[in-house]
Amino acid sequence: MIPAPDELSPVDGLAQLSFLVHGTLERLASEHGMSITQARLLGVLRDRTPTMKEVGRLLGLDKSSTTGLVDRAEARGLVARVPSETDRRAVRVHLTDDGRSLVSQVAGRFEREISTVLERLRPRDRDTLSRLVSRVLVAHAADHGIDLFSGINVD
Amino acid sequence: MIPAPDELSPVDGLAQLSFLVHGTLERLASEHGMSITQARLLGVLRDRTPTMKEVGRLLGLDKSSTTGLVDRAEARGLVARVPSETDRRAVRVHLTDDGRSLVSQVAGRFEREISTVLERLRPRDRDTLSRLVSRVLVAHAADHGIDLFSGINVD
DNA sequence: TATTGTTATACTCTATAACTATA
DNA sequence: TATAGTTATAGAGTATAACAATA
Numbered sequence: 001m002i003p004a005p006d007e008l009s010p011v012d013g014l015a016q017l018s019f020l021v022h023g024t025l026e027r028l029a030s031e032h033g034m035s036i037t038q039a040r041l042l043g044v045l046r047d048r049t050p051t052m053k054e055v056g057r058l059l060g061l062d063k064s065s066t067t068g069l070v071d072r073a074e075a076r077g078l079v080a081r082v083p084s085e086t087d088r089r090a091v092r093v094h095l096t097d098d099g100r101s102l103v104s105q106v107a108g109r110f111e112r113e114i115s116t117v118l119e120r121l122r123p124r125d126r127d128t129l130s131r132l133v134s135r136v137l138v139a140h141a142a143d144h145g146i147d148l149f150s151g152i153n154v155d
Numbered sequence: 156m157i158p159a160p161d162e163l164s165p166v167d168g169l170a171q172l173s174f175l176v177h178g179t180l181e182r183l184a185s186e187h188g189m190s191i192t193q194a195r196l197l198g199v200l201r202d203r204t205p206t207m208k209e210v211g212r213l214l215g216l217d218k219s220s221t222t223g224l225v226d227r228a229e230a231r232g233l234v235a236r237v238p239s240e241t242d243r244r245a246v247r248v249h250l251t252d253d254g255r256s257l258v259s260q261v262a263g264r265f266e267r268e269i270s271t272v273l274e275r276l277r278p279r280d281r282d283t284l285s286r287l288v289s290r291v292l293v294a295h296a297a298d299h300g301i302d303l304f305s306g307i308n309v310d
Numbered sequence: 311t312a313t314t315g316t317t318a319t320a321c322t323c324t325a326t327a328a329c330t331a332t333a
Numbered sequence: 334t335a336t337a338g339t340t341a342t343a344g345a346g347t348a349t350a351a352c353a354a355t356a
């Protein structure tokens with residue numbers, strides 16, 4: 001009989017961790033009647049008032065997909081379109097009060113749930129993990145010309 | 156002016172890492188004309204020949220969603236339904252040769268791409284990261300009665 | 311002419327409810 | 334009666350192509 005491994009391969013570990021985190025966000029969003037995409041939309045609007053085109057770039061969506069996404073969020077009263085003051089073709093998307101309240105709730109629960117998972121490590125190990133994860137992300141972002149803290153490509 | 160942080164918060168780091176890994180899988184699957192769901196279906200069939208009900212449980216889908224998923228994969232010649240030998244209501248789903256070849260290709264590319272990202276760390280740090288990730292996953296799995304190596308709930 | 315955004319259309323993914331065949 | 338699976342239907346999410354308004 002083959003002994004069970006007591007550790008996953010590095011890639012398998014990252015894959016499973018990624019599904020765990022992604023699944024957590026999906027569950028929390030769904031508890032508030034949202035998909036991950038809707039949650040991400042509200043998330044990027046927390047500190048921006050982008051045009052439709054910029055929303056699409058931030059979320060990696062075609063402009064037609066963005067139209068539908070914002071339509072549905074607007075119908076629920078979570079976001080609003082306002083005409084751009086500088087370009088009469090463009091609109092800016094911003095959170096409503098309801099949208100801001102909802103995204104804060106979901107973000108808070110996400111923070112708490114992931115923290116709970118991390119608390120299974122001793123504080124020292126937690127710091128080490130966090131530092132190594134940051135280092136991987138920083139290196140990868142540098143390789144691909146991405147601003148890690150805004151998510152915006154700075155090519 | 157606020158100085159830019161040189162490290163993300165632990166939760167932000169995990170979230171971004173998770174999107175990086177998930178996005179990589181999504182891109183690789185899409186390069187082969189598949190969604191993540193299709194890739195996961197082929198993945199779970201690599202070492203199993205489950206019934207439709209079991210496929211749904213493994214992927215977290217309703218039985219009707221499973222029917223459609225398997226329909227589309229079968230239409231592409233990636234999987235096949237075979238009647239169960241013990242229960243005439245049930246069918247077993249298995250990979251075709253084409254399906255096995257496709258999933259091996261995608262899995263190989265995923266392994267290589269994620270390994271490339273990890274190679275930005277020194278071998279020593281890589282081992283540490285991998286060990287800590289495994290430890291988090293093992294603890295979380297134990298908390299939730301999940302067999303980490305099969306993904307199957309053993310409640 | 312180029313850009314911003316919407317509309318028309320089509321396909322995947324997902325769920326609920328109703329149904330068929332078998333246990 | 335209960336279970337395995339499919340079908341009917343509906344909605345979200347995605348893309349491509351064609352279009353209108355504006356730059």
